[in-house]
Amino acid sequence: MPRGSIGAEIARRLFLSANVLVRIALLCFFALLLSQFFVAAVRAAEPVRAVRIWPSQDYTRVTLESRQPIRHSLLVVKNPERIVLDLQDVEYASIQQQIADKVLASDPYVANLRAGRYLPGVVRLVLDLKQEVKPQIFMLKPVGEYGNRLVLDLYPLEPIDPLMALLDKVPPEAPPAPASAEAKSEPAATLSPGPATEPPKSASSGMPRPEVTRLVTIALDAGHGGEDPGALGRGGSREKHVTLTIARKLKTIIDAEPNMRAVLTRDGDYYLALRTRVEKARRVKADLFVSIHADAFVRPHARGSSVFALSERGATSAAARWLAKRENAADLIGGVNLDVKDRHLAQTLLDLSQTATIQDSIKLARAVLNEIGGVNSLHKDDVEQAGFAILKAPDIPSILVETAFISNPEEEQKLNDDAYQDRMAHAMFRGIKRYFARNPPLSRSTLATLQ
Ligand SMILES: [Zn+2]
Secondary structure, X not given: OOHHHHHHHHHHHHHHHHHHXXXXXXXXXXXXXXXXXXHHHHHHOEOEEEEEEEOOOOOEEEEEEEOOOOOEEEEXXXXXXXXXXXXXXXXXXXXXXHHOOOOOOOOOOEEEEEEEEEEOOEXXXXXXXXXXXXXXXXXXXXXXXXXXEEEEEEEEOOOOOHHHHHHHHOOOOOOOHHHHHHHHHHHHHHHOOOOOOOOOHHHHOOOOOOOOOOOEEEEEEEOOEOOEOOOEOOOOOEHHXXXXXXXXXXXXXXXXXXXXXXXXXXXXXXXXXXXXXXXXXXXXXXXXXEEEEEEOOOOOOOOOEEEEEEOOOOOOOHXXXXXXXXXXOHHHHHXXXXXOOOOXXXXXXXXXXXXXHHHHHHHHHHHHXXXXXXXOOEOOOXXXXXXXXXXXXXXXXXXXXXXXXXXXXXXXXXXXXXXXXXXXXXXXXXXXXXXXXXXXXXOHHHXXXXX
């Protein structure tokens, strides 16, 4: 082979191998690019772990739970009324699977829920509505067992007024004459836009005040609800169901009394912010507030019932402080929209009247504790105090009753037992009656002059 051709051959081979190297490099580059696209695509399709719907008269809540926060946009569409929720980068199949058969026929606001692929990477969720609503949408960070939650609340245009709802239920002829006159005139005076010009009745008459001169209203608050199951029993019971069952039983007993009526803060499986529960009680001018719960502890042998009142500063024990902290966390788990300005905040702050209210709360708590001591063993012999948010109505004596330990298998059984629930409700009722016997409710006009 001539020298020149050898040189040319080497050059040719070098060129070829360089060419191959470039090709390999390019191939690697594209492979990398492709894999990046693939990873991005996989990351993008975030599966929705759960869709939960909590219907109620107050509002209906739709919750979408996922590992990563969901980017979203909301659109209100008319004729017919519906809400369109566009969800970025979520897995279509998971939504489709999760929304199946979730809407109840009894839902006051949502008629149907459907999903479709709208744009690449966007799943469109459509809520067909039964009436026009005011939607609120917000995100909740992971807490407890939950991942990221996207929450859509659908409120009626006219908020449900607990006072009007209460009046709707009171049959006009049922209560005895003085009570019924009071029940009818009071709310009318409250609701009328004009100035309240009720003359003080008891002030002018020198007659001694009868023990119960009017219809007294007891607000009953079934702890937890909806997204917040409360404490869980080993047998699968949830505190939120037990509390509602007992609250309903107590309401029936109270409503059977001629001069008493009960109002439930929630009458269904949905969450209400702690401050909303207090607000409802104040709106109906409740004379007492009773929040019903079931306790839990890491050790299964912890047992017994207990009753708590608010403390202005400091808790009476480390256990009471721990419990108040746990109960106050309900708002985090149940889910509260923090974007909404709280116009009632000023009213629920502690004020001067709180000290007197707490003294009455302790009296009520002792009366109830004495009675339930005959139904179940007591966890503590005396009333304890701590900073429970649910007990902060400044003008309503308020107690929190831990009916038993749901984390104790034996007490969990009791809490699910119809007869035990009845006995517990009757004991609480006797405690309330005993309290009123010693501390008769003031007439409304006297209250008005005190305020
Ligand atoms: Zn609780």
